Amino acid sequence: MLDIQNVSVKFSSASEVGAVEDVSLTLQKGTKTALIGETGSGKSVLLLAVMKLLPATAEISGSVLLEGTDLLSLSEEELETIRGDRISYIPQGGGNGLNPLMRIGMQIGEPLIDHRGYSKKKAIAQSVELLRRFRLGKEETWVRAYPHMLSGGMRQRAMIAMGIAAGSRVILADEPTKGLDQDRIQGVAECFQYLQGETLLCVTHDVNFAASVGEYISVMYAAQQLEYAKKEAFFEHPLHPYSRAILDAMPERGLKSNIGFAPPHDAYSVKGCRFSDRCPYKNKLCDEKKPPFIDVKGHKVRCWQYAD
Amino acid sequence: MLFPFRGFERDLSMKRKIILNRLLISLGTIFLIVTISFILVNLMPGDPLVNIMGDDQYYRVKYSDPELLEEIAKKYGLDGSLGERYVKYLGNILRLDFGFSFTRNRSVLDIVLYRLRWTLVLAVPATILSALFGALLGIRAGWYQNGLLDRIMTPLTLVLNTIPTNCTAILFLTLFSYKLRLFPISGMASGGLTGGAYIRDVMWHMCLPLSVMVLSRTCSNFIHMKSYVIQVKGEEYILTAVAKGVPKTKVLFRHVLKNALLPYVTILCMQFGHIVSGSVMIEVVFSWVGMGNVMNTAISASDFPIMQMCFLLTAVCMVVSSILADVLYVLLDPRIKEV
């Protein structure tokens, strides 16, 4: 469905190091993938690169195939017809992702107006139905509200509804649980479970949330992808020392926990593995050569331990 | 009704409360201004009668016929104790009675209202035109940042903004009136005209002062509007709109404009507050006999009643415009901010 191939992003304004380096991810139709990683590891930049929404200062390389079409090679006009129609982006609910001066219903229904030629009235009526799908309650009232009247959890649901409004089959969500408390996070996780048939790539730094939403888990660290596996494989026997460190740090899995291992500033400039200075298993090779992304029977990991 | 549905009455009543609150505060402010104006006039050194009658006459009457002096003082409301005078003064203001001009034998209200009309003839079109020009140019330059218009207008307006309006006024006068003889040198209308010819003549006289005012205000409006558009463009919800596949021009019209116009309306209201005080320079240069000129002559002739009313009017304009800005903001912005 969505095939991200060797995507790298560099900002010409910033330093030499890339914000995203050589990330490849394949999302099969109807699957849900959770992308976890520290703040600053390049998750948001990756999502925006996929949508080709980064500012002009970003240099993107690689390709992003949506059902065979390379999004990165399309013109802005062509992208306008695809964004929100075949692939959607859901911004962070905690932030300023909704227009403060436009009613919720109009914002949810907007893709229908632009992609399906709906009238304003019909689009707003449809947004009531969309919100119903996420059990907001009193949907007719809320579509006429402005964003500031909604709680963080409700805003997040409204944005998920907005993402699927025009029938988009691929959904990219950026930290949908940011700033929410445990109950609300549970609510958002349920919303993603209502999505049947849509292909989801959800960025988060909450490992528990990733476990409840994702069928596949991908881990990013210092702009690189370190591990990719099916959820069960990842949680039962994580391969990368970094993944193990994260999972070990979780008090009996199920309690709230965030990753607490931000890479040091100089990690980007090392010649070898970026996790090497914290790795208990490191050897000489780790410092000297960049580890490749090794495929261990479908479980991928960027670590020299698994090289033959 | 802004929120014609259930569940949001609280919002509406809160808006009402905020607006009422602002109204009360401005009433209080106006009362304070009125009082300060009284204190200023009455505590100024010297007997105000000196200014009415002139030095010579004042001292002659004072020593030869003190009763006449009291009578004159009474005529101008300058008798009685300070407290009595204050109460009387407040009563007069409530009845819109601002007394008689010291220098001209007409009521202050008549003089000022008549002159105010001439100021408004100039200031109202200037405000409207510059609001429109500033908005249109600013939106375009902000939306197409670093485009041709932006690269021309931004340095130009920054330079023009630093030149005081009286300089521009004199420059225009020299160039267009003395050198090119395209427009009249001064005044507001030629004598002896009536009807359509009179109106055309006034408009012809207006051209230069109006252009100077429009030019200077358009510059500052442009700079403001451009920065609002650029700021809104960088907001996350604009990224959301683009990510939804909203076409570019619709992003501008549906999402950027309203958010950028909100602060713009506020600065326009504030400009309205300077409508009386802001035109003194231009009126003097072009001999446009409006409020600015009245103020100017009243000051040099020490005509206290006129000065007082001009002062009050200017201050009230400021208060009214700032409350207008507040009320508009509360009405237009669904987010309610507590004061």
Ligand SMILES: Nc1ncnc2c1ncn2[C@@H]1O[C@H](COP(=O)(O)OP(=O)(O)O)[C@@H](O)[C@H]1O
């Ligand atoms: N517009 C930009 N210009 C320059 N650098 C950027 C820009 N956006 C993000 N970055 C950098 O890219 C890196 C990755 O950021 P991001 O993807 O936002 O991290 P996160 O994983 O928290 O979402 C950060 O180091 C950030 O400073």
Ligand SMILES: [Mg+2]
């Ligand atoms: Mg992020």
